[in-house]
Amino acid sequence: MSAPAATQALRIDQARLIERLDQLAQIGPIDGGGSCRLALTDDDRRGRDLVVSWMRELGMAVHIDAIGNVFGVRAGTRELPPVMTGSHIDTVRTGGRYDGNLGVIGGLEVVQTLNDAGIETERPIVVAFFTDEEGARFAPDMLGSLVYVGGMALDEALDVRGIDGARLGDELERIGYAGSAPMTTLKPAAFVELHIEQGPVLDAEGLTIGAVEDLQGISWQELTITGQSNHAGTTPMRLRHDAAYAAAAVANFVRQLTREMGGSQVATVGKIDLHPNLINVIAARARLTVDLRNTDETLLQQAEQRLGDFLQQLAKDEGVTIESRQLARFEPVIFDAGVVQRIEAVTSRLGYSQRRITSGAGHDAQMLARICPTAMIFVPSIKGISHNPAEHTEPADLAAGGNVLLHTLLELASQET
Amino acid sequence: MSAPAATQALRIDQARLIERLDQLAQIGPIDGGGSCRLALTDDDRRGRDLVVSWMRELGMAVHIDAIGNVFGVRAGTRELPPVMTGSHIDTVRTGGRYDGNLGVIGGLEVVQTLNDAGIETERPIVVAFFTDEEGARFAPDMLGSLVYVGGMALDEALDVRGIDGARLGDELERIGYAGSAPMTTLKPAAFVELHIEQGPVLDAEGLTIGAVEDLQGISWQELTITGQSNHAGTTPMRLRHDAAYAAAAVANFVRQLTREMGGSQVATVGKIDLHPNLINVIAARARLTVDLRNTDETLLQQAEQRLGDFLQQLAKDEGVTIESRQLARFEPVIFDAGVVQRIEAVTSRLGYSQRRITSGAGHDAQMLARICPTAMIFVPSIKGISHNPAEHTEPADLAAGGNVLLHTLLELASQET
Numbered sequence A, B: 001m002s003a004p005a006a007t008q009a010l011r012i013d014q015a016r017l018i019e020r021l022d023q024l025a026q027i028g029p030i031d032g033g034g035s036c037r038l039a040l041t042d043d044d045r046r047g048r049d050l051v052v053s054w055m056r057e058l059g060m061a062v063h064i065d066a067i068g069n070v071f072g073v074r075a076g077t078r079e080l081p082p083v084m085t086g087s088h089i090d091t092v093r094t095g096g097r098y099d100g101n102l103g104v105i106g107g108l109e110v111v112q113t114l115n116d117a118g119i120e121t122e123r124p125i126v127v128a129f130f131t132d133e134e135g136a137r138f139a140p141d142m143l144g145s146l147v148y149v150g151g152m153a154l155d156e157a158l159d160v161r162g163i164d165g166a167r168l169g170d171e172l173e174r175i176g177y178a179g180s181a182p183m184t185t186l187k188p189a190a191f192v193e194l195h196i197e198q199g200p201v202l203d204a205e206g207l208t209i210g211a212v213e214d215l216q217g218i219s220w221q222e223l224t225i226t227g228q229s230n231h232a233g234t235t236p237m238r239l240r241h242d243a244a245y246a247a248a249a250v251a252n253f254v255r256q257l258t259r260e261m262g263g264s265q266v267a268t269v270g271k272i273d274l275h276p277n278l279i280n281v282i283a284a285r286a287r288l289t290v291d292l293r294n295t296d297e298t299l300l301q302q303a304e305q306r307l308g309d310f311l312q313q314l315a316k317d318e319g320v321t322i323e324s325r326q327l328a329r330f331e332p333v334i335f336d337a338g339v340v341q342r343i344e345a346v347t348s349r350l351g352y353s354q355r356r357i358t359s360g361a362g363h364d365a366q367m368l369a370r371i372c373p374t375a376m377i378f379v380p381s382i383k384g385i386s387h388n389p390a391e392h393t394e395p396a397d398l399a400a401g402g403n404v405l406l407h408t409l410l411e412l413a414s415q416e417t
Helices: A014-025 A042-057 A101-117 A143-148 A154-158 A168-174 A201-205 A243-261 A297-318 A337-350 A364-368 A395-412 B014-025 B042-057 B101-117 B143-148 B154-158 B168-174 B201-205 B243-261 B297-318 B337-350 B364-368 B395-412
Strands: A061-064 A070-074 A083-087 A125-129 A190-196 A209-215 A217-226 A266-268 A272-275 A285-294 A321-330 A354-359 A374-379 B061-064 B070-074 B083-087 B125-129 B190-196 B209-215 B217-226 B266-268 B272-275 B285-294 B321-330 B354-359 B374-379
Touching: A014 A042, A014 A101, A014 A395, A042 A061, A042 A070, A042 A101, A042 A125, A070 A101, A083 A101, A083 A364, A083 A395, A101 A125, A101 A190, A101 A395, A143 A154, A143 A364, A154 A168, A190 A337, A190 A364, A190 A395, A201 A209, A201 A354, A209 A337, A209 A364, A209 A395, A217 A243, A217 A297, A243 A266, A243 A272, A243 A285, A243 A297, A243 B243, A272 B272, A285 A297, A297 A321, A337 A354, A337 A374, A337 A395, A354 A374, A364 A374, A374 A395, B014 B042, B014 B101, B014 B395, B042 B061, B042 B070, B042 B101, B042 B125, B070 B101, B083 B101, B083 B364, B083 B395, B101 B125, B101 B190, B101 B395, B143 B154, B143 B364, B154 B168, B190 B337, B190 B364, B190 B395, B201 B209, B201 B354, B209 B337, B209 B364, B209 B395, B217 B243, B217 B297, B243 B266, B243 B272, B243 B285, B243 B297, B285 B297, B297 B321, B337 B354, B337 B374, B337 B395, B354 B374, B364 B374, B374 B395
Parallel strands: A083 A125, A083 A190, A190 A374, A209 A354, B083 B125, B083 B190, B190 B374, B209 B354
Antiparallel strands: A061 A070, A070 A125, A209 A374, A217 A285, A217 A321, A266 A285, A272 A285, B061 B070, B070 B125, B209 B374, B217 B285, B217 B321, B266 B285, B272 B285
């Protein structure tokens, strides 16, 4: 469909977009300009309250479902399934100001641009933010959107315990975001998520827009290694059952595994907790996490298999027991070719440089892809830095992403799509 | 010197020795029957109060010095330098019931045995317990005895910060053990420490007594590794500066180092703290400790050197910075041949099986060895388990150690020595 010239010329307001990003970043601020709003904490609540107030100012109807996902609805001219955009506003402990936030505030900026221009769409436009996308407090990550698409039972999700022992359902009630909207009322005709790349590709190649065509599979497990605490001076090396050494051996193995597998395989041990964690005591227990990702499901399973084999041998050699608990497992996702092509077409029309790209991170869009045509729009992250207060994207690139989102949504919101 | 037959027949009271060990173990109890009395905590204070009450019941004069070392003095018949025994009653977080405690309570048991038998000695007998032997809260370990022998300035020791940030001097005041006795009043003629082996040798060889002739050198350092926190999914392996991986590489290296060096070289990474310590974030910082021990000073320096070289290369390869801070450094100690031979002679006379042995652990005795003839008496640790609630020594072996201590002190407390 081709829109009238006035519509074609429409652009979002860069200053306003950045102003809202700055305001949100001031909730749960951390040194370096980032934010810490772990899911369902008081700071997450304050962030939610602010975004909901913006939705209301924009005349949107706000729906909150039972897992705390929030949907702002801008009415359409016809009774049709809506076009949805959005992302998340929860962060990791060392979060930047754009991860997630850009997709939500970008959606609001699109709505305000349409409001100010007096442009109506046939389909409603929904701007959503989903609960606990990061998974930094409650595993698995992308929990809210997973429940939304029916990939996890609501009751199971509400019973999830956080790293601080808190029950997700209780925290949801506590911050006042246990809503009543049924999960199904807003089944979208399409979903588009604007997000920073969180990787170095666009920045390194000097490109403005990434049309995301697929997304890595993710495998998260928590390992609990039980050895025997003993005196660090008097225990001969051959008689040790050292949980700390075993944990270190795992971290070294997965690094080696990525060297051998190459390609898109990445592996991270980001969390290690030792007990008793003392200088002169051989550790009795280690709890660590392993994050494996690959765009190819077969290779990802191969990585999991090789890690499993290694753990068996390690347990035997060191005389420790190793229990593995899967925290999250998502297969790689291929986004909808039609929506990806539409993003590419809009980007060319607007005159931005671009490439097709793979997402190395998990995103709510991968869950929405289960129920409707879905794709994502990436803008560059300087040096690929993310999950870090130094996370940065140039204002012009933020605006470019907003404009691509604006015109992609405009097209999708016309009945023909 | 040869004592009268009545004295030769003297034995300590096994039941009474164990009763006191049990009572002390009930202060700061932990699952499995061990204790947690980190130095200068409220539980340490309660333990100190109990032992001091026993000293007073036994008619001993109690002196407390400015670093909190406590000395119970049983008067002699002559104005001569005393013979000293003792150990420590602080524990690691997962402490057993014998480590340290046996040497202090064993000393009290010797005094009570002499009291009950109405036996006087020419030299005074002093039973001491020294502050912060474990170093689990305040580094370095053996801090109290180190200050006592003049190896560390009092002011410097009082300013040491604990793992919880507390200042040692403040904690000493808080629990009421900042005493006024000068460090020098009780300079002993000899020092003998009774202790569990904390290693597997005596148990494995089925022997009762170890006459400790030397002690491993100890090198403790804390490493702070600074990398860059980043997204675990989107950051290509080659662009990572992963502090957690670097920490793991160190733990693997020191294990490998012990394989290559063999002999008495042991190495332990017992403490690792990551930041932000999240499953999906590459760690920005790791703080870990490395404990290196060897009976040969040259080899110990070699181990430190090789670790240093490895750290330089690792920092370069991973693109991280690594700062090293020395927490403790003690050269190997050779104990006094005369005292060791005396322990051996007493052990044979009492009919216990024995061997000469090396201590793999640090002990207050190594500090006392700087100012007077010193040696140690070891009794078996089942399976060598220590710094663990499962730490165990058979009652008969505890009593045997007490009897060897009794008769060794009796000989040393006669003027001729």
